[in-house]
Amino acid sequence: MLGIVSYGAYIPIYRLNREAIAAMWSKAVAKGEKAVANADEDTVTMGVEAVLDCLRDMDRRTVDGLYFATDSPPYVEKQSASIIRAAADLRPDILTFDVAHSLRGAGSALKVALDSVKAGSARRVMVVASERRVPAPNSDFELQFGDGSAAFLIGEGDVAASLEGSHHVSSEFVDVWRKPHDTYMQTWEDRFIRDEGYMKIVPEAVKGLLSKLHLTPKDITKAAFYGPDARTHASIGAAMGLDPKTQIQASLLDSVGNTGTALAPMILVSALEEAKPGDRILFATYGDGADAFLFKVTDHIEKVRDRRGIKRHLASKMMLPNYGKYVEIRELMEWESARRGARRSSLPVIWRERQMIFGLYGQKCRSCGNIQYPRQRICIYCQAKDNFDPIRLSDKTGKVFTFSMDQRAQEIVLPKVFTVVNLDEGGRFYSVMTDRDTTKVAVGMSVEMTFRIQMGPSEALPLEGSGLYNYFWRVRPIRC
Amino acid sequence: MESLKDKVAIVGMGCTPFGEFWDKDIVDLIVEAADEAFADANVTAKDIQAAWVGYTVSDTAMTGIILSSALQLQYIPVTRVENACGTGAETIRGAALGLASKTYDLVLALGVEKMKDAGFGGIGQAWPGKWHPVYGAAPEVGGAVGRYALAATKYFSTYGLSPDEGKKMLAKISVKAHYNGSRNPKAMLRNRITIEQVLNAPIIAWPLGLFDCCGICDGASAAIMCRTEDARRYRPNGDFITVKASAIACGPGWGKERTTYGYTVWEETEAAARQAYAMAGIKNPRKELSMAEVHDCFSVAEMIAVESMGICEKGHAREDIESGAWEQNGEIPVNISGGLKAFGHPAGASGGREVYEFYKQFQGKADEPSRQLKDVKMGLAHNQGGHPGNFVAGITIVGEPPSR
Structure with a gap:
């Protein structure tokens, strides 16, 4: 069949x-x-x-x-x-x-x-x-x-x-x-x-x-x-x-x-x-x-x-x-031009770190078991060297450990909600929260990962990322 | 390991007013601060054998040449140091080590920053390329306020403060800073503010509002330093100060990604304080220090730094803030200068400016009589760069010279 x-x-x-x-x-x-x-x-x-x-x-x-x-x-x-x-x-x-x-x-x-x-x-x-x-x-x-x-x-x-x-x-x-x-x-x-x-x-x-x-x-x-x-x-x-x-x-x-x-x-x-x-x-x-x-x-x-x-x-x-x-x-309008310098991305870096950026792979230390992101050579918990297993984090959920809401960030939808997330299965992910109601953002709230444009190629808005769509994972309140 | 305590002295200091100087460039600021310091120590540029210059975001400058060209120093060693907003402490430390090793006898430590040519308030995009292009963009490269605000949120939630209670507590720090700054002739922000003003100000990065943030500006500070045994050559009346401790702690950098980091302590500051107290022989900083100049780029930064340095017990800042323990007549005056908040924060210049405040207070030259502290013996200057979980912290302890 x-x-x-x-x-x-x-x-x-x-x-x-x-x-x-x-x-x-x-x-x-x-x-x-x-x-x-x-x-x-x-x-x-x-x-x-x-x-x-x-x-x-x-x-x-x-x-x-x-x-x-x-x-x-x-x-x-x-x-x-x-x-x-x-x-x-x-x-x-x-x-x-x-x-x-x-x-x-x-x-x-x-x-x-x-x-x-x-x-x-x-x-x-x-x-x-x-x-x-x-x-x-x-x-x-x-x-x-x-x-x-x-x-x-x-x-x-x-x-x-x-x-x-x-x-x-x-x-x-x-x-x-x-x-x-x-x-x-x-x-x-x-x-x-x-x-x-x-x-x-x-x-x-x-x-x-x-x-x-x-x-x-x-x-x-x-x-x-x-x-x-x-x-x-x-x-x-x-x-x-x-x-x-x-x-x-x-x-x-x-x-x-x-x-x-x-x-x-x-x-x-x-x-x-x-x-x-x-x-x-x-x-x-x-x-x-x-x-x-x-x-x-x-x-x-x-x-x-x-x-x-x-x-x-x-x-x-x-x-x-x-x-x-x-x-x-x-982005239906031409906006005031940005006075802050454009952010730049780098293709060699994105390519080198593709597992980390697209697949959202972190690593789990074989010595101490701690999950960490981004990729390290030396464990940030126990300092063991090059002793990790890759672990996919894009399918993990977590809880907001702390957050701030930046009204002046270079972002289309303000405020930009910076979010420190402790993942439920271990590890911490430092991220931006999207699809959120700012009146409901709170320490302890549950979030999940979502693949988004971190920096767009638009010059009208301050999102310039070397003319590329720079995709990355953000977090959002658990959707449904 | 030998302590640096009392081995080197500061015999002359200069500091420009801090502010938005549309008519001055980085060279003007360097010359102005250095001239005051030279005159104060009664030396000239020709007497300087080596120099340390610190700046972080000034892209009109490069290497130590900015200093040698501005002052026309003739082929002497100039070391450029950079520890982000904590650069100033590192200039003094470099100079002190150069003297303690007896490689040089008279040196200059100068911190400078020209920030107001950027075209916007705040620090902005200072370091494109220095951060991961995609992961690093998430926390907004220049968004120091967004990063420090993470600590405010966490401090409130850890210690059971509602956002309103927390913001009110922090507001008192800013009100104090402006009050102190209003009486300091070289300070950038000299207006007094009320708690209501602080609470009603626009939010910059929740929970921090406009008055929780320091003034980014232009400025320079300079110190002329020699070994303590030579100090009377420059200040025969003995009104110089000696370095009791100069400590730097560079964090392993991934605090914000480590689940063990709680966002309510500056671990690097804690470590630098440990080093500095050991070097200076301080057992009880709250009692032994006459004053503390603390890196208060944001209201929450002062509060957590004071706790991290053991001047206040962790989680108990609120009691100190409410009792006025950090005010001029409190147990330990914190940021009598107005701090980064009101005096202004030209990144690389702030660490030296903090020492300058002690230097003037010690000499009884606080300019405005109402802000002159009495019986000033030993002071602490705390300076840090980076952001919560990823700091480099510097602590300089200075004080009256040992009795001969």
Whole structure:
């Protein structure tokens, strides 16, 4: 049996009420809210979150590949999948690549992953979709776009959802596009895009799939598919002949927003969270054609229930108080130039210390047993020399030993919460706390690790890190 | 191991006013402090055989050449030392060792810092590249206040103080500093403040607010030193001071990462005090010292330093602060100068400036009569660089010369 072994998802903790956007631009009241990645998050960091959620209580070393789909990668030239692999501490002897340039990237990556496993070139492959597109202020996209990610572990054997079949359509249809130097997406009249694009292409792919499998729309228990907004999403479902009351998995468009490449995968995670053995789940991505898949849920679904997924991440949120805060963390403005000198990073150092930075490996002294971070030659407890075992700290939790909240740090979201954490299994990690409510930060509070951008490459804000995204682990209050 | 006690003397000192001097560069500051010290010791630059110069963030300077070029010293040895904000203590220690070894007979120790050309308040990005580029960025390279604030939070929680109680306790330290500074003509901040002002000031790094932080500024201090047996040549009336102890303790550096570090003690200061008391033969610092100039870059820094040096029992600073034990008429005046807080903190100059305060108090030349201490015999100057868990601390104990 070939299919989905495990799943995971991530939704940033910050949400912006659409009323705040409407109020900013004096628009008619808009419904719902959208998820907004924190200033230290991008598609790579959100991808890591989804991968780690997907691999909860599983052996990370069994993953043979990582295919990453996004239309908003941090680098235009430089792979993102390799960074996610390193942070998730997957084996380095695996195939990683990025799928970009189309909203359907996740579907394409999934197809390649299924085929890789089927062909026997990999036993287990991680498919990750992540999106953090920046919409133009005061555009319809601004109301719609949200941020998030999803991940699926594809494999053979004890799958939670087995593949029944897939069907793929390629189309030269142009709906939204962005050229290398465009800051924002462009599109055409929405009625044209809807009628000729969404409404025709996805149903065509699904029709092709069902006819291949000799099934009818009635055989589908739940359908997880892309739609740019709630209304169009419902119309696409109707065009496929699905019952809107029972057969369509809730679109997340009102609560998370349109997460582009990651939207259909996130809806699929939501469907799997609620699925029962025997359910048939349709999964369809859209963009330059469409990919349609049918999965049948197995008994093994019960083994992969303990995920933060969509449900728990959705319930765990902090509202951005106003549009200004959104502008701030999205870097939508040109800011006052920094008078303090830029911080610099160094590629040789980052490379030399890659295990320490990406995998968050510390070391445990073989002489005295104390865990320490960062890497040392001589034990900071017992002074034994070069006598350590590496130990991964990214999956450890801890308690705040002390903290301070710096209002003048070089950081987008102030105050910067410096945090000294004593790890529950030993060792101390000196870090920055993110995704926090400053009124609740306290000595003794429980925290966990999260992979973030420590210094960004932006020159407008004082985050210059030699033009690189400098990823590192921060701590956050245990999320959910 | 021999003690340095009373082997060397300070026979002349100079100190510029500390402040924001938009019209002075590092050379102006060096010349001004050195001129006062030369005149005070009745010597000239030509008499100096070796010099130690300390600065930490002044990027217009390089090596010892900044000193030799500013003063036009002619091909003598100049050693540049750097212990971050604790640099000043190291200049005096270097000079003292040069004299005690009898390699030189008359030397200059000068600390200087030109900080106000940077374009922003605070220390900022002083050392790009000196810290781990990613891990080191987490604790914000220049963010001394964020690091000291960690100790304030922990001190409050360890000793059961609410943030309000803790902040109020620390506020009294800042009020004292400003009161003392207001009467010191060379001090940077000469305004008196109230506890309410301190508590209502903007937060810089919670729980520390604006008035918990010292004034970063420009300044220089200088000492002319010789062996004690030669001191009367320069000060025939005998009003010189001798070095009773000069100690430095450099921490192993990973305190903040070690679970055994509690953030309520400056371990390096504790170690330097141990060395210094042993060298000076001090058993009870609280009783034996006439005054202490303490590295109070932040209010919490003074409090924890006083405890770490054994002048106050650990965890009991609050009682001392409330009883006024560290005020001018208290058991042991702490920072009668105004301290780094009010006198100002040009990093490399502060350690020497602390000794200058004792020197003037000892000579009865405190300028403003109301701040002149009586019966000044022995004083301590505490100077440290780095941040909690990762300090280098220096303690210089000076006092009246041994009776002949």
